Amino acid sequence: MTMAYPFTAVESKWQSIWKERRSNATPDDFSKPKFYALDMFPYPSGDGLHVGHPEGYTATDIVARFKKMQGYNVLHPMGFDAFGLPTERYSMTHNIHPAEATAKNVANFKRQLNMLGFAYDWEREINTTEPAYYKWTQWMFLLIYNSWYDDATEKARPIDELPIPQHLSEPKEIEAYRDSQRLAFISHIPVNWCEQLGTVLANEEVDEWKEKGYTVERRPMRQWMLRITKYAERLLKDLDSVQWPNSTKEMQKHWIGKSEGAEAKFQLLGSDESIWVFTTRPDTMFGATYLVIAPEHSLADRITTDEYREAVANYKAQAALKSDLDRTDLATEKTGVFTGGYALNPATGAKIPVWIADYVLAHYGFGAIMAVPAHDERDHEFAKRFGLPISQTVLPENGTVWDCEETPFTDDGTSINSSNSEISLDGLSTAEAKRKMTEWLENKGIGARKIQYRLRDWLFSRQRYWGEPIPIMYYEDGSRRALDSDELPLLLPDVSDFKPAGTGESPLANVEKWVNFIDKKTGRRARYETNTMPQWAGSCWYYLRYCDPHNENEFCTAEKERYWLGKNGVDLYIGGAEHAVLHLLYARFWHKVLFDYGYVTSAEPFARVFHQGLILAEDGRKMSKSFKNVVNPDEVTAKYGADALRVFEMFMGPLEASKPWSTNGVEGISRFLNRVWRLVADEGGVLSDLLQNAEMTSEQEYAAHSTIKKVAEDIDLLSFNTAISAMMIFTNELTAAEIRPRAAIEILVKLIAPFAPHLAEELWSILGNSTSVFEEKFPICDVSKLTRKTVEIVLQVNSKIRSKAIVHADISREDLEKTGLSDESVLKFLDGLTVRKIIVVPGKLVNYIAN
Template sequence: MPRYNPATIEPKWQQYWDQHQTFKTPDMPVGEKLYVLDMFPYPSGSGLHVGHPEGYTATDIVCRFERMRGKSVLHPMGFDAFGLPAEEHAIRTNKHPRLTTEENVATFTKQLKMLGFSYDWSRVLSTTDVEYFKWTQWIFLELFDTWFDHETGKGRPIAELPIPVEVKAEGERAVQQYQDEHRLAYQSYAPVNWCPKLGTVLANEEVIDGKSEVGGHPVIRLPLRQWMLRITAYADRLEKDLDQVNWPEGIKKLQRDWIGRSVGAEVDFYIGPAAEFSNWGCSRSKTKFPRKPDDNVLRIYTTRPDTLFGATYMVIAPEHPFVAHLTTPAQQAAVTAYCEKAASKSDRERQEDTKKKTGVFTGSTAINPVNGQPVPIWVADYVLWGYGTGAIMAVPAHDERDFEFAQTFDLPVIAVVDPGDNDEVDRREVLAGKVCSTIDGVSCNSGPYNGLMTGEFKRRITADLSGAGLGREAVNYKLRDWLFSRQRFWGEPFPILHEVDAADKPTGVIRAVSQVDLPVDLPHIEEFKPTGTPEPPLSKAPISWLYPEINGQRYVRETNTMPQWAGSCWYYLRFIDVRNGQVFIDREKEKAWMPVDLYVGGAEHAVLHLLYSRFWHKVLFDRGHVSTAEPFKSLINQGMILGEVEFTGYVRAGGAFVSAAEVTDDDEGNAIVKVSGEAVTPQKINADDVEKKGDSFVLKADPSIRIESRAFKMSKSRGNVINPDDVVKGHGADSLRLYEMFMGPLPATKPWSMAGVSGVRGFLDRAWRLIVEDRADDLVLSSTLQDVEPTEEQARTLHKTIKQVTRDIDNKDFNTAIARMMEFTNFFTKQTVRPRSVMKSFVLILSPFAPHIAEELWQLLGGKTTLAYEPWPTFDEALTKDAEIEIPVQILGKLRGKVVVPAGSDQDTILAAAQADPRIAELLTGKTIVKSIVVPGKLVNFVVK
């Protein structure tokens, strides 16, 4: 057996790196800097799984590589430890979340160090550290102290908010209320996503198909007092600034779609008798739009103001605050029942186009501002309170959803856009109101606007509405303000105080906790579990914590807590200056290290963490605390690692197998034989009983029986989760690192295979034997290792490998870099003499991928200290080109032989060599060469007759 023993080597070098603080980063970069960051993990109770090391290994390879190229590298690690995942684990184990979190962080730290990642552990942080969330609270107070100036497009201190004269006249409380309404962090009483099982509200981004992202529990809509962050104020910059970053286009598209920018018009419909409408319109024209909507105004947002004349009904969302106001007594019961049912549906369910539209009439009408016609107002769940104004004018002739609704409830369909003659719709049926058309065209049935093209009509009607005080051009976003409260214990307390009266009832006046009193720590309470009601656990905190007194005034603390996303919004900044107790980050250090040059993590964070972080960063940028407009310069998403491939066969009632190629599903999803309809039963097949045949898998016992193969996402329920501890114990950390990079391109989804781990372990064994004698006693350098100059072939192999591995690391093509090193090892395994200088260069290029074995081999080759900062090997371009190349020779397109020619040979030389080859010459004898095709460096083809 070879002497390569990871169980001995790996702990040895991990201890060395730890004791010598090998990867500690200087406070300020020396020379060119590189900031590489992993999306830090949630420290769950189950520890790391093999999906975690994939991205971490990729960043570690880059960091080790760039250190050797002379860059100052910042590569930190921390833990996102607040929030629902950690608290749910604490509830399951019946331990306080602080205890379980500390245990889980210790487990994750041990595992990360076990894998040899070159983090600067002196900078490690957890979002639950009191000295960390002190500054999270400080950033929240910056948001609370900021308003968004739409004229400049920037956030400014609340003290600079212009206060209307009439508000000042009402006194100090009115001014404070006006400021509170404009803060980026504000309170809202709007409907929210309430999850009874989790006992908390959730942001829209945390609800998937009507269920919570954590746990998959049902979510309903309830009106509750919540803290909100005005992310919508930054929607335009969040979208436009995506052009500044080097991110995958798929992630950019996800963010753009979530932001959902559209240009249209806001229009006010009068609620009341038609006879009063004309005077109402005249009075509004004297008031600059938009004024604050009142009980007589139903404001809608539309991207098609050119279809106003075709509005035959209106729809408001079930959560719209005007529902009660518009519902007549006769319709009260029906409207109430409908709204209650809608509250149990997710936004996605309500938007499904395939479902039959539902709704209920309120009993009220509004007046169309362009023609004075009364329009019935309905409540329907296909309109969302979270988009636009929560109300629409419905034009069934030119909107598919409106058309379906109109057909269901027999409402009028009036065409106002003539699509002209085209292949998409029947013009006559459109104008007759029998079908819907969304095609632009020429306006009709639109009074004085008849004959205008769609674009011109939009511009003119918008300008006319604005002049009359009835509307204005508006940009709208699907993005909603960020719901920032949680009714849970395990989160950052809000640094907010609510003034109370003598009976301890809130007066509505709020104030920020002074910066000198930060942090506001979590109090010790025995019962931290959610109450199951909107009443947060902190409402049961000790009186001394809950009711502070300042200058004789009694206050009650905010009892909601921040969501888990709060701490992860800015951790990348704190890593730069992790121990600073005076400011959240030193400005000079921030300027030196930001932005993050490479950020690696899962694509599932596209519209959560990544969007939230960009928002916070832009606020900090506006307030002068950071120097860059974007936090993350380059982003890579690693792919998912699936469980091992599982095999399924199909068995007839009598027990005989039938080939998977002959099986299909019936209407109910049951497996049947395609031809006969005979029912068959799926049966799991052991991998040892299966073999590969071409691109398919078949039974070894009967190769005519094809077997289905599929890899599933790792989950405890399937029992296919791979623990990295087990892999390291059996094969070593370097084998795990290498295999995760060798599986395929970093962004690809890949199935796990223990056989693949064994394969890369075999490569490391061969690499070891290139340098170390294969013997059972003391370590001895191989007798093939000599202090000689490499032969030309050896030199070319080395320099080509250095060039290719260097290029592949630069391109993040880690799998192909490993393949290059395997080719190098295979070549030198056959060499009876191996130059020491060549082996030293090989060890250096291997080291970013398999650092433990590389450190050990470097020491055996005479290295006195770690190789972590040894210069990366260089290559001679001339030696990377082959001296000779092999050219395939074809006759009539069929391969008949190969010839060896000098690299770079011209067509004549290649052709002459091909014709001189004895076998080719024999095959050409007696034939006429009609044409000779030569592709230099590629092939020769003789067309003969």
């Protein structure tokens, strides 16, 4: 029997050696160039790792080990994002404390991660639920809370530096003004309330929980918000400076949703009130035949005449019952009611009706629009339904007739029917008309150019136990005090019941001993904020904590931050595409606040982001417990070894692609690793006789150095599948050789080390070395070995391949042209034809064009 690679023994052997030697500990050695390779840290669920996890982790591990062999000081840490609903719910059903469940799950995750041989520096492990960690999450919340955004300097500044308007003199007024400017603030807004979960959900979380069968309704509640909208422009602009997947940048851009247009004031008839609208098409104002305001608009009731009061009240009540999802369902027909009120179109001077409809969203712009049914799909649909007038003010550019009664014309064109005694847009292009109309509005003081963003402020509070407490207290008079730094962390109380309070408050509201207390600093009776932070909070800054994980005085010392993050931030950040918008956007926002205060040196946290693709089940469907098609990495590792799992996951296809699992494929990789093993070792793990201190043949040198080039380039590109294929080709070549030169084998072992670290270490040891292969330099390609004396070229007649020839690499153009003319096959196809042209691509082909 041929000796198979004894992976079980080898893998556990090297894992304990690495641990013993602290091989993966990262020194803060600032003399070396640094490389920061980061994984999106996992949520430690009770299910443990599935085969999707190791995909991204293996990729960063390969890059980290490769960079280390290239002489970089590599930071490659791991931690756990452990606060959140799943654990809290698990705790309730299993009657175990979330901290206990977390500890258990973390231990299992760590076992599995170590089983796979990832070179994590566990001395830097972090866990978002540990007080020593969340102390700084709270600290950052307070930094945000104690800040306002200075539009002049475009950065966050301490709230103490906020200029107070002269007319405010009462301390209470001043405090209220400050509160209105803070980057963390309290708002009473309609939120997504889930009764069964007893908490609000972020808009983006709603679908996830609805899919699981929970119901979610809209309910106005008191919530903490973060003013991320102040950073909209910077979050948009700085996307240009990072190396991220195009789709992710596009998604973030769309999420931020910048629109340029104008705001304009419409005077209400018989009132001194007016309605402001935002429009991206000020050029169509002459075609605005009615206004629509959202049901929640503050003027809704005042506009409404007695005759319509009942209908409006009914409509508003109906709209309030609908969820955001129902309201934004495109399939349903538009609804609305007339208020009885009228406004003046400032362009035409006409009296136009004001309607209420829920297709206008309260939270965007002013919650009101000027409706131009001739040039907007939605307004057209609404106008048709309710018989409102349609007035065309734009013609297609090519002058074709367009029936706006039938179909709205929404493209750019040429303005018509757009003039009054003061202004005429007629004949102007849409771009010119927009500019001129906006100018006119500005001059009349009834409008201005305006940039509007779709991005909304971040709903930051959750009514649950298992999250960071918000470090704010309230006194009996309703006033509030934020904790000082020396009072952090505000610890979660240790309780045994995590059920919601039943009042819409978090379980913390029921913890009498914790929630009510005497404030030591003031001696006053106080009550803590009972909301906790959302799961996103801890992940907003964890990449910073890895740089200085045990610092009790700062979240990260400046010196270490400067070294590890540098000018560009994390060098490589790999994780799932499901975090393309929220996590990456929220983390960027926090980073920018820290940047404004000089706590970090880079404007962006992650220089390069990459998303690994989904690993599907062997049947091509998503892996899911309900399909019973989930592949467990423990089983694969037991059967084929961790190295085989690692290499297979990298060999399956491009890292970013979704691809199905294949058990046969793992076997193939297992065979490949065995072939590599047998190149070096005979039965019993002794050095093979075929391995000798011989010179490499020039063919072997060529193979070795072209493989080095390919593997090194491909690791930088994260094209691991082709790097592995290159190593397979090199392995096959060496297997076929009578004599295997030691130098060639050593190159192969070093090349494969980042991919299959256990195998490489063992082979390196069998080769007679007592040190780790990871202390070796990664092989360097000697390009002189890549030049060949002869090359094979293709001979074509009329662009079809008719023959091939081997020629000297430095052959002259003239001689190349002649080459084919002595080739039998080429002559056969040229027979009876006259050569009109010869195309020569040096080193590649000669093409005879003849007729």
